[in-house]
Amino acid sequence: MERMIPVDRLARPEDHILVPLDKIRETRLEQGLTPFNAMPYEEDFLKARLHGICAGEFQAMEAAGRSLFDFPDAPWEFQLDMARQVWDESRHAEIYMKLLEYVGSYLGEFPESEVLWSCTQIDDPACRVAGINRGLEGLACDVFEQLIRMAQKMGDPVIERAVDYVLADEITHVRMGSRWMRKLTEGDPDRLKKAQAFQENIDNLFNFGGGRTSQEDAAQIKQRLGDKEVEVDATLTIAREARLLAGFTDEEIDRLIKGMSKSAAY
Numbered sequence: 001m002e003r004m005i006p007v008d009r010l011a012r013p014e015d016h017i018l019v020p021l022d023k024i025r026e027t028r029l030e031q032g033l034t035p036f037n038a039m040p041y042e043e044d045f046l047k048a049r050l051h052g053i054c055a056g057e058f059q060a061m062e063a064a065g066r067s068l069f070d071f072p073d074a075p076w077e078f079q080l081d082m083a084r085q086v087w088d089e090s091r092h093a094e095i096y097m098k099l100l101e102y103v104g105s106y107l108g109e110f111p112e113s114e115v116l117w118s119c120t121q122i123d124d125p126a127c128r129v130a131g132i133n134r135g136l137e138g139l140a141c142d143v144f145e146q147l148i149r150m151a152q153k154m155g156d157p158v159i160e161r162a163v164d165y166v167l168a169d170e171i172t173h174v175r176m177g178s179r180w181m182r183k184l185t186e187g188d189p190d191r192l193k194k195a196q197a198f199q200e201n202i203d204n205l206f207n208f209g210g211g212r213t214s215q216e217d218a219a220q221i222k223q224r225l226g227d228k229e230v231e232v233d234a235t236l237t238i239a240r241e242a243r244l245l246a247g248f249t250d251e252e253i254d255r256l257i258k259g260m261s262k263s264a265a266y
C-alpha cells in the first residue's frame, strides 16, 4: 500500500467538494462574500461552523489511521495512541453528523477544506502530531470551548453537552501530540524545531485576519442562534483553560494570543 496518500484519494461521495482552504476563500471573495462563512458575524454561522468541524473530524479519523500505517517503525505505544485516536474521531464524526441534522444541515452542504490532510504530507511522525494534534486539535479546543458558551447562551443543552463530551477527548489528543512531539525528538533539537515550525504554520493559518483574543477580551456582537438573539464573541477566542488542561504552557498560550491579535496570515 502507498504511504502519504494525496488528498484526492480520500473516499468522498461524488457531490462533496473537497478543495484547498485558499480556493474556498478566493471563491467567496470573488462572490463578494467574507473570506470564511464559519464566523460569528455570518447568518448561517452555526451550520457552517458545525460543518467545518464535522469535516475536520472525518479527516482527523483518516489522518490518525494514516499516521499509524505510514510509520511502521514508530514505537508501539505511538501506534496504539493513533489507533485509539481513530476510534475517538469516528465517534466525533458521528456526533457532529447528528448535530448537523439537529440544526437543519447535512455533511456536504458546504465545501470541505484540505487543511488537516495537508499535515499528513510530511514524512515525520513528530511533525504530524505537532501539526495535527497540537496545531489543529489545539484550535479545536478554542472552537469547542466557544461553541459550548454559545450553546449555554442559546439555552441548548444538546449542543452544549455533545460538544463538551468531544472536547474532553480533544484535550487528550493534544496531550498525546505534545508527548510524542517531545519523545520522538529527544536528543535532536533540530528535529524538534522543525516540528514546532510545522505547528506554527498551522497556527498562523487560523489567525482569521487577526483580532483573535482571550475569552475575557473578546468584543461582543448580536447574532441570531436558533430562535434566540444572543450576544456572542465577534471572533474566535483562544481557550486558555482548555489549552492548559491539554498541556500547553501559559507562555505558549500568551505567545499564541499575541500572534493571533495581529493580522498576519491574510
Ligand SMILES: [Fe+2]
Pocket: 057, 060, 088, 089, 092, 166, 170
Ligand atoms: Fe475529534
Ligand SMILES: [Fe+2]
Pocket: 060, 089, 137, 169, 170, 173
Ligand atoms: Fe481529536
